[in-house]
Amino acid sequence: MVVVPTLIQLVLIWIPTVLSVLLSFVRWNGLAFSDIRPAGISNYAYIFQDYPGFWPAVQHNILWLLFLGVIATPLGLLLAVLLDQRIRGSRIYQSIFFAPVMLSLVLVGVIWQLFYSRDNGLLNFLLGTSGTANAIDWFGDPHINIWAALIAATWRHAGYVMILYLAGLKGVDPTLKEAAAIDGANAVQIFFRVVFPVMKPINIVIVVITIIESLRAFDIVYIINRGTNGLELLSALVIQNLVGEGQVIGVGSALAAILLVISLVPIIIYLSRTFKKED
């Protein structure tokens, strides 16, 4: 019972992860195993010093995290708090905000492409710039497209956070709120002093989800322009080095190893919190 799933997990997840780190110290074109040459830390030296896409990608990943953390996640929380009150049409509102969560980020990219397009998109028509020289190519302009992509990603992320917080809010003991109200606290105070702290477990899950989503962001930038020209992300750089002509497995693996080390920080914090009690 335990053996087969564990083998699958080891062979297809953990051994490749270790191999990724090992491959980051070699030079290889991906053809025959006999072509593998040791490379020391030269792949890393190249990435940190000379690789043009690396530092923009790091900045974009950080921006992605900040945008989701400061705008998308709080927006989802706000929607959840508003919808948790007994207001009319709450279910309909929930269904609307939740709908994008069902869609893949690829489809989110395609749908927003239709909205953002320079000549045919709705946004430029609404701004009155369509067909003029001022029309903005929202996904094409390298100074703007990361923000355009972040708004599209927020469209999905906020609904996800909303649904998790709605479940969290249902679990808050109503007598706590009543007691605070009797003590004269207003709605805002009740939320920040009582309800929000009580939801600590779910807050942690949402922080972890937000960090991991921003490290995993890939599909949406890949469908827009394969993660180039203003949309560089670490995950996209890994793939650019692995597919197509001139495969540089060593450089791609070094990028993957960097992504791995960054990802392990939230993963370890989350797991140690989750399993501490039981161990």
Add this chain to the structure above:
Amino acid sequence: MTDTISPPELTPLLRPSAPRPQKAKPHYGTHVFLLVMSVVWLIPLVWALFTALRSKADTDKYGYFSFGGAFNFDNFITAWNQGGFANLLWNSVIITVPTVILTLFFASMMAFAVSRFTWKFNITLLIIFTAGNLLPPQVLAAPLFEMFKHFELPYWFSDSGTLLNTYIGVIAVDTAFQVGFCTFVLSNYMKALPQELSEAAVVDGASVWRQYVGIIMPLTKPALAALGTLEVIWIYNDFFWPLLFIQTGSRMPLTTGLNNLQGQFLANYNLMAAGAIITVIPTLVIYLLLQRQFVAGLTLGANKG
């Protein structure tokens, strides 16, 4: 039936919650805000549908932002035929169905073992499984690609002679990635089932398999239904693994195939919009039929912090 013994996490979501004794106050400001946000939220979808229902000739003549011309489903038919949607959709089915079944099968066995028996490596195993699910997939892309490329198979089995460009490769990796999450969720669910059930079964002489098949699995049905719904959507939406492993365009599932269609329909936004709407439809059907299960699946994973 499941009402008799049902762990606490699922119940508030799978059953309509009891009305809370609270006065309904008028929330005018809230309603205005929510209405505005709802409209903003719906605009991209409505715009895609609006574009899909009009012909390219009409939009060229009257402009995209206009109501001139006819509204019909011609683009959907053209996109369906030109894009080979029947084929792509079938590929999605071939990948999604086995992946979800295998994932739930392996995850439920694993969860049963670590939650119902005391063994000193239980926590270690759970950590390995859960952590694997949280990794960005790009971290393992290169080694998996090379492993599959050098894994030789007879040509009657795979026309690439390797695991590349096969459904089996995609199904295997998708399963490995999802088993971690499902094991975590199911083990929490199974832990909440009373231990006396197993004890009684042991007294009656039930084997380990008998306990798994006859006692624990039936009681885990609500969680399996929720996870199954969630996984169908997730695997259908998976873009990355088929992108990495499958080279032949006609063998790709729908979500990954969109990447090629975008190039093919580049000059025709109306067709692209129709293609996007067609791709939404399967998820929309599941959403409308099984929204509650889907939400329960999502929150099950997050509730146990």
